[in-house]
Amino acid sequence: MTLHPVTPRLGTLGPVIKLLVLFVHLLATCIAIGAIVATDLRLLGKLSAYPVRIAPPNPFVMRLVSAALLLLYASGALLLWMGLSESASYLNPKLQAKLLLVGLLSANALVLHWVSFPRLVRRGRRLTPLNLHDACGVAAPVALSNCLWMYCAFLGIARPWNQGVTMSEVLLVGALLFALSFASVLVVLTLASRARPRGKPDWVDSLKGRLGALGAALGT
8 A cells, every 4th residue: 555645635734734744743742741640749759758648640630641641542543643754754663652652651541540649549568678569569659651742742752863772772762761760759658667757867858857848849
């Protein structure tokens, strides 16, 4: 089957339509990342409390991110169709890796909504270092979600990676970023697990207070 250029097919409005679809794609990305970052900052702002109780995002945030994700699917599919209509080489290794990561992000979103968040609602208790299963059950999908949203957004603008970067290299960078994100979330959960301050505050109490103050300042 022969692919025909999208611009002649859509007439003189082709470039304008493509630009509008790209804008919608960018806007949906900003909405989703903004909602996720704001939620993370509000949770970080609670870190200075004793004890810290982890709660899932409120329903409005979950609906907002879900709507943004659906909009990203639609606009991304249009951009992919337009790009392939212009050139079969549009589907370069970087884009292939991005599509794979978007699929992983979508699967992880189901894990968050169907497993991690309901667990937090049902148990309604803080995570402790002794309950490593709970900590990893929350930390892994949360870290993966934050990592993939940011990394996929970066890949969308990483034009220099369109050529000369293999799919394996793109995925390797993503794996390293996830490891860093996962370690960071585990550290935060470990800090949050302290039930009461020490008689003489140590570095854990100090770090809890500083991160909590930072989250409260940025999350308001």
